[in-house]
Amino acid sequence: MRHVAQTSDAPLMLEIEKAEGVYLFDVSGKKYLDLISGISVSNIGHRHPAVLAAIRHQLDRYMHLMVYGEYVQSPQVQLASALSHNLPPSLNSVYFLNSGAEVTEAAMKLAKRISGKSEIIACYHSYHGSTQGALSLNSDEYFKNAFRPLLPDIRFIRFNNEEDLTLITEKTACIFIEPVQGEAGYLPAKKNYLKKLRARTNETGTLLIFDEIQTGFGRSGSLFAFEQYEVIPDMLMLAKGMGGGMPIGALIADRNQMQAFTNDPYLGHITTFGGHPVSCAAALAVLNELTASQLIKEVSAKEAMFRELLSHPFIRSISGRGLMLALEFDSFETNKKIIDRCIEKGLITDWFLFATNKLRISPPLTIIGEQIVWACSVINESISEICQ
Ligand SMILES: Cc1ncc(COP(=O)(O)O)c(C=O)c1O
Structure with a gap:
C-alpha cells in the first residue's frame, strides 16, 4: 500500500x-x-496453453525491436491479416496499440484528420477509457470535473434513443458507441437503433466508430457484437480480450482512411510499444483458438x-x-x-x-x-x- x-x-x-x-x-x-x-x-x-506456447515461441525469436511501423514484424503481419480475414472487406487495416484508451485516442485523431471536423459525439454512460481524450467522452461530471479543461466540442446522446439521432449533424466528425454498453451495466443496443444510427451517420458524413473493447472476441456470442446487427462501422476498436492476458489494442478501418496517418502530418500517430510482437503472437493464438473451437x-x-x-x-x-x-x-x-x-x-x-x-x-x-x-x-x- x-x-x-x-x-x-x-x-x-x-x-x-x-x-x-x-x-x-x-x-x-x-x-x-x-x-x-x-x-x-x-x-x-x-x-x-496455446497462448503460452505462442508467447514462448516469440520470446525465443525477438521482443521489442523498434517503434511501431518501421520494421516488418511477422507477428503483426500475421495478426493483422487474420483479423482482416475475420472482418468485412472495409475493415482491412489494423493500427496496433497497447490498451483500450489508446485506441480511443487514435480513433479520435483519425476521425478529426479524415473529416476536418472537431465535433465528437458519445453516448451517456459509455466508457472509452481514462486518458484525457477518452475521459472527455465520459458523460459523468463526477469523474471528469477535477481534470478540466478537457476536449472541447464533445456532445452526448442517449443510448438507444432514436430522437437523439438528430443531434448528429454535418458538423459531427464521428460518433463512438458500444454495441453493448459495458459500464452502464451491460445494455445491448436495439437492432433497429443501430441501423438508424448507421443511416443517420451516412446522411451527415459522420464516421461511425464501434467500441468493441469489451464486447469483442466472442463475449457477446459472436466474434464481434456488430455481426449480430447487420451494421458495419467505419472504425472498430478492440483491446481487453484480444491478447489473452497480454496488453494489446487495435484500431481497424479501411486502408484508404488509415493512410491519413501517413501524411499531413506524417507520423500522424506514433507509439513505441504498440503491436508488441509478444502481444501480437499471443493475440493470434487467441483468435485462432476462438475461431477454431x-x-x-x-x-x-x-x-x-x-x-x-x-x-x-x-x-x-x-x-x-x-x-x-x-x-x-x-x-x-x-x-x-x-x-x-x-x-x-x-x-x-x-x-x-x-x-x-x-x-x-x-x-x-x-x-x-x-x-x-x-x-x-x-x-x-x-x-x-x-x-x-
Ligand atoms: C468499452 C471500453 N472501452 C474502452 C475501455 C478502456 O480500456 P483500457 O482500460 O484498456 O484503457 C474499456 C475498459 O474498461 C471499455 O470497457
Missing part, C-alpha cells in the same frame, strides 16, 4: 499466486472462480443457463448479451454486500462504474456447465443470506 499507487481507499487486496483456466488461487491456497475475467480480458481462460457457439447456451439458474426474487432484472450479464439489485449497498459474500465463498464478481447496483457476470468463455451451476448457487445463496 505504501509503494504501489492505488485508485481507491478500498482495493480488494486479494493476493493471487496462480491463475489457471477459470480459477485464481491466492497465497493461502484458496481457490476462486473468476466470474469477471479481470475485466472481460481472459476470454479463453487464464494461461491458455466451439467456444463462441456455446456462449448463448451458457447465457441461457445463467438466466435460468439466477431466478432469485431479489434480482430485479438481468440485462446483457452472451457472457456479459448484469444482475440488478435495489441499491449499491445490497449489491456490495452480495458481492463481498460471493468473494468470501470463492466467487469473484464486482459492480459497474455507472451501475453500482448491478453485479457483473463476465466469466472466461471456457466456463463449463457445472461451474455455471456452482456460480449461480453461490450467488443465489449469497442473495438469500444478505436479503432475508
Whole structure:
C-alpha cells in the first residue's frame, strides 16, 4: 500500500499466486472462480496453453525491436491479416496499440484528420477509457470535473434513443458507441437503433466508430457484437480480450482512411510499444483458438443457463448479451454486500462504474456447465443470506 499507487481507499487486496483456466488461487491456497475475467480480458481462460506456447515461441525469436511501423514484424503481419480475414472487406487495416484508451485516442485523431471536423459525439454512460481524450467522452461530471479543461466540442446522446439521432449533424466528425454498453451495466443496443444510427451517420458524413473493447472476441456470442446487427462501422476498436492476458489494442478501418496517418502530418500517430510482437503472437493464438473451437457457439447456451439458474426474487432484472450479464439489485449497498459474500465463498464478481447496483457476470468463455451451476448457487445463496 505504501509503494504501489492505488485508485481507491478500498482495493480488494486479494493476493493471487496462480491463475489457471477459470480459477485464481491466492497465497493461502484458496481457490476462486473468476466470474469477471479481470475485466472481460481472459476470454479463453487464464494461461491458455496455446497462448503460452505462442508467447514462448516469440520470446525465443525477438521482443521489442523498434517503434511501431518501421520494421516488418511477422507477428503483426500475421495478426493483422487474420483479423482482416475475420472482418468485412472495409475493415482491412489494423493500427496496433497497447490498451483500450489508446485506441480511443487514435480513433479520435483519425476521425478529426479524415473529416476536418472537431465535433465528437458519445453516448451517456459509455466508457472509452481514462486518458484525457477518452475521459472527455465520459458523460459523468463526477469523474471528469477535477481534470478540466478537457476536449472541447464533445456532445452526448442517449443510448438507444432514436430522437437523439438528430443531434448528429454535418458538423459531427464521428460518433463512438458500444454495441453493448459495458459500464452502464451491460445494455445491448436495439437492432433497429443501430441501423438508424448507421443511416443517420451516412446522411451527415459522420464516421461511425464501434467500441468493441469489451464486447469483442466472442463475449457477446459472436466474434464481434456488430455481426449480430447487420451494421458495419467505419472504425472498430478492440483491446481487453484480444491478447489473452497480454496488453494489446487495435484500431481497424479501411486502408484508404488509415493512410491519413501517413501524411499531413506524417507520423500522424506514433507509439513505441504498440503491436508488441509478444502481444501480437499471443493475440493470434487467441483468435485462432476462438475461431477454431466451439467456444463462441456455446456462449448463448451458457447465457441461457445463467438466466435460468439466477431466478432469485431479489434480482430485479438481468440485462446483457452472451457472457456479459448484469444482475440488478435495489441499491449499491445490497449489491456490495452480495458481492463481498460471493468473494468470501470463492466467487469473484464486482459492480459497474455507472451501475453500482448491478453485479457483473463476465466469466472466461471456457466456463463449463457445472461451474455455471456452482456460480449461480453461490450467488443465489449469497442473495438469500444478505436479503432475508
Ligand atoms: C468499452 C471500453 N472501452 C474502452 C475501455 C478502456 O480500456 P483500457 O482500460 O484498456 O484503457 C474499456 C475498459 O474498461 C471499455 O470497457
